[in-house]
Amino acid sequence: MNDQTPFRPRVGLFVTCLVDLFRPSVGFAAVKLIEDAGCTVEVPAAQTCCGQPAYNSGDREDTKAIAKSTIEAFEAFDYVVAPSGSCAGMLKKHYPALFKGDFDWETRATAFSAKVFELVSFLVDVRGVKSVEAGFHETITYHDSCSGLRELGIRTQPRQLLKTVEGLTLKEMQDADVCCGFGGTFCVKYPDISNAIVEKKTVRIEETGAGTLVAGDLGCLMNMAGKLKRQGSKVEARHVAEVLAGMEDTPPIGGRG
Amino acid sequence: MQITSPSFKQNAREALADPQLQKALNNVRTGFIDKRQKAVDALPEFDALRDKAREIKDHTLAHLDLYLDAYENRVKEAGGTVHWAESAEEARAIILDICRSSGARTVTKGKSMISEEIGLNEFLEKEGVKPIETDLGEYII
Numbered sequence: 356m357n358d359q360t361p362f363r364p365r366v367g368l369f370v371t372c373l374v375d376l377f378r379p380s381v382g383f384a385a386v387k388l389i390e391d392a393g394c395t396v397e398v399p400a401a402q403t404c405c406g407q408p409a410y411n412s413g414d415r416e417d418t419k420a421i422a423k424s425t426i427e428a429f430e431a432f433d434y435v436v437a438p439s440g441s442c443a444g445m446l447k448k449h450y451p452a453l454f455k456g457d458f459d460w461e462t463r464a465t466a467f468s469a470k471v472f473e474l475v476s477f478l479v480d481v482r483g484v485k486s487v488e489a490g491f492h493e494t495i496t497y498h499d500s501c502s503g504l505r506e507l508g509i510r511t512q513p514r515q516l517l518k519t520v521e522g523l524t525l526k527e528m529q530d531a532d533v534c535c536g537f538g539g540t541f542c543v544k545y546p547d548i549s550n551a552i553v554e555k556k557t558v559r560i561e562e563t564g565a566g567t568l569v570a571g572d573l574g575c576l577m578n579m580a581g582k583l584k585r586q587g588s589k590v591e592a593r594h595v596a597e598v599l600a601g602m603e604d605t606p607p608i609g610g611r612g
Numbered sequence: 613m614q615i616t617s618p619s620f621k622q623n624a625r626e627a628l629a630d631p632q633l634q635k636a637l638n639n640v641r642t643g644f645i646d647k648r649q650k651a652v653d654a655l656p657e658f659d660a661l662r663d664k665a666r667e668i669k670d671h672t673l674a675h676l677d678l679y680l681d682a683y684e685n686r687v688k689e690a691g692g693t694v695h696w697a698e699s700a701e702e703a704r705a706i707i708l709d710i711c712r713s714s715g716a717r718t719v720t721k722g723k724s725m726i727s728e729e730i731g732l733n734e735f736l737e738k739e740g741v742k743p744i745e746t747d748l749g750e751y752i753i
Contacts, residue, residue, distance in 0.1 A: 547625050 367432035384600035440503020486519035489601030537578035700730035723747030
């Protein structure tokens, strides 16, 4: 039999807590983008958190328990994709380090790690996606989230795809790669410092004159959207997946439906 | 060394409300970040050089026994003496001996992180030898 159907990799979508609880549209956008890139997508129901809040608070034992259940739920897939550089970084970079010295789990975590990708880097680096079929008629500015940028090297990939969105103009802000002050548990532990950092960030965002702020991590987006809103700004915030999937009609983050 | 981490939150709040400090920190961005970027842009091989430097450091650390011996030989050839210490305590004692042997009451020292780590200044002061830092940065920061 001459089967011409190309191989469709099975992707397990790691939804992430914030997408699940605050912004499910990012999950649906991710499913569309991964399917458009020639893959099948499944969302294992056994998934929970990546374990980062526990890990960053020093609770190694609970983190290990969470990591084991994540690995068990996802290791049968060809790829594991998350619409977040922060959670993907946890799965890819910190899981193997977490199990150092535990031969069996370190081996499993390392094999699992090789399959994990942040959504946009998966599309561009793994699937070779060069453009998307979407329209977004707005000037946007793009914020590089820390973990995605520094742990996973995500910088050019989202910009590459955003430039192919019809009607979209990308206007870079100064200090696009500087932290927004969120930092996961950091903003809870040190709200004063977090606030001082995000105040600088929103100045940079406003300077561009862009109408929409785009980023790849919902934590950072909610932090910046919250600050912008309290400052009475008109700038709206959206996740990069929503823009690339053409979900222009979804209300912005923190906006009215 | 005074430990300030228990009052970090309060200290941070005060630092954020300190206009002079905030102004100085804002200067850091033009003084360090922008100027660094300018220097990086003028050196296309920057990342390759940085990788090379890391490789050299990693290699040296992995073969430290060899390099420390080689270093000692070179110092001896140049007429110097190398003192070996296994602990902070031992290192402090060796330094104090050298000071005592020349009857020193005052000693000038250049900036060194290892002397910070072994708590040399406090130790010398306690032993009646007054250390004077010659590194200008100590006085600025």
